Amino acid sequence: MxxxxxxxxxxxxxxxxxxxxxxxxxxxxxxxxxxxxxxxxxxxxxxxxxxxxxxxxxxxxxxxxxxxxxxxxxxxxxxxxxxxxxxxxxxxxxxxxxxxxxxxxxxxxxxxxxxxxxxxxxxxxxxxxxxxxxxxxxxxxxxxxxxxxxxxxxxxxxxxxxxxxxxxxxxxxxxxxxxxxxxxxxxxxxxxxxxxxxxxxxxIAASDVTSELEYDYRLAATNVIQILTGDKTALSDEHRKVHLVSGIGNPQRFKDTAIKSGLNVISEHWFPDHHNFTKADFDNLKLTSSDDEIVLMTEKDAVKCRKFAQCNWFVLPIDAIxxxxxxxxxxxxxxxxxxxxxxx
The missing domain is CATH 3.40.50 (Rossmann fold)
Known part of the structure; x- marks a missing residue:
């Protein structure tokens, strides 16, 4: 911000x-x-x-x-x-x-x-x-x-x-x-x-998605998706360390969503809203490619990163409840x- x-x-x-x-x-x-x-x-x-x-x-x-x-x-x-x-x-x-x-x-x-x-x-x-x-x-x-x-x-x-x-x-x-x-x-x-x-x-936590909501509109995440393959992984099964990368208007909401989903966030890297990501952005961050750590981003960011995504890059899709x-x-x-x- x-x-x-x-x-x-x-x-x-x-x-x-x-x-x-x-x-x-x-x-x-x-x-x-x-x-x-x-x-x-x-x-x-x-x-x-x-x-x-x-x-x-x-x-x-x-x-x-x-x-x-x-x-x-x-x-x-x-x-x-x-x-x-x-x-x-x-x-x-x-x-x-x-x-x-x-x-x-x-x-x-x-x-x-x-x-x-x-x-x-x-x-x-x-x-x-x-x-x-x-x-x-x-x-x-x-x-x-x-x-x-x-x-x-x-x-x-x-x-x-x-x-x-x-x-x-x-x-x-x-x-x-x-x-x-x-x-x-x-x-x-x-x-x-x-x-x-x-x-x-x-x-709202994934376990409460089917419950009647007190408020008009909330957001829910039920899984993470591997960017390269499209394979889904349940949030409850995802316990690896998470690096958040995002270029959206309100990245704090993204962080809150990840944490409340039970993900182990160890770092966050925010870019300006609508940032046009390049491979160099991630090279400069020096993020690890180890199996026990993943890079997590929003869908809006992921559409710009598919051409150079790595196997441990995931997206957190959000649905309106x-x-x-x-x-x-x-x-x-x-x-x-x-x-x-x-x-x-």
Whole structure:
């Protein structure tokens, strides 16, 4: 975590030096929201319903596993979804945008999260910095009848039918200030206008996965997977020493998940969010290749490391565990959305 991020969550006084920039950020954001105040109206470029999964803070809130869950829920309701994403980290070299991401796409050309979403969901993923362009492209893919925007809550120009906001239950809204004084992209009052606010209350032990949850949304890990072979190993059987390597927005959650899973973490190596890993990164870490030690990373990181992975490198897949009450709310929203679509 950078010094400024630490200041956001520990109420450091020196953060007030950014007050003029925060006021400017607020003014620009307010003007943009006013300009696109009707962003929930139907788009002339897309006749399909659009669901946005986003947040009002910077940093990780667990969007990726939630989007994966949402895809499965949509399929259960008879939909054939596509996902659109900015494609952060995708090289500008290569095919023109918008780009369609598939199972064999090079993560350097697509970004890590789109590659992961394509692999985990099997549905079309389209990336473009212009969300409207991505949505229009996705809507023209044969069979697609609904679109999920992975992030893009603040892309006001993009129309949407349902807004879902994820909130980090541990960090919440930090000091409550807008960028750059605080972690907020929009003020907390924005939550009053979204359709569903979901609190990610953290990790739940694998043994409790089937239990009824008190909170709306938690994360669970049930096994580790060898990157080269795809072989699964139960967490309960994995007692070797673990080196954590990650380049995600909130690596502390990854560490907490590993420890609460019973893994013996002996070191951690954090890189910037969306870091483009190379073999040299691991050579510099001088990690051992002995049989009693493993390197463990998130799925988002692993998609960029397969070409040079070693036999003792593993990935810790994370699944979203949704309470029955939240699933019911989501299902009700989808049924209402279906009836509106039919009556258009």
């Amino acid at each position: 950078s010094n400024i991020e630490q200041a956001w969550y520990t109420n450091k006084k020196w953060i007030w030096v950014f007050l003029p920039f925060t006021l400017l950020f607020w003014l620009i954001s307010a003007l943009r929201r006013w300009r696109y105040k009707d962003h929930k109206l139907a788009s002339a470029d897309c006749s399909l319903p659009v669901i946005v999964v986003g947040n009002i803070t910077v940093g990780g809130t667990g969007k990726t596993p939630f989007v994966i869950f949402l895809v499965e829920l949509l399929k259960k309701h008879g939909y054939s979804p596509a996902i659109v994403s900015r494609g952060y980290g995708a090289s500008k070299l290569g095919p023109s945008f918008p780009r369609l991401v598939n199972l064999i796409s090079d993560p350097s050309l697509t970004g890590d999260e789109p590659s992961l979403l394509a692999m985990r969901t099997g549905c079309p993923v389209v990336i473009d910095a212009n969300r409207n362009v991505a949505v229009k492209y996705a809507s023209q893919i044969s069979g697609v009848d609904i679109i999920i925007s992975d992030d893009g809550l603040q892309h006001y120009k993009m129309s949407r039918d349902i807004e879902i906001v994820l909130i980090d239950g541990a960090r919440k809204f930090g000091n409550g200030f807008l960028l750059p004084m605080g972690p907020l992209r929009e003020s907390e009052s924005r939550l009053a206008s979204v359709d569903i606010s979901v609190v990610n209350s953290g990790f 949704i309470s029955s009450s939240l699933e019911q709310v989501l299902s009700d929203k989808l049924r209402l959305l279906t009836s509106k679509t039919i009556n258009k």
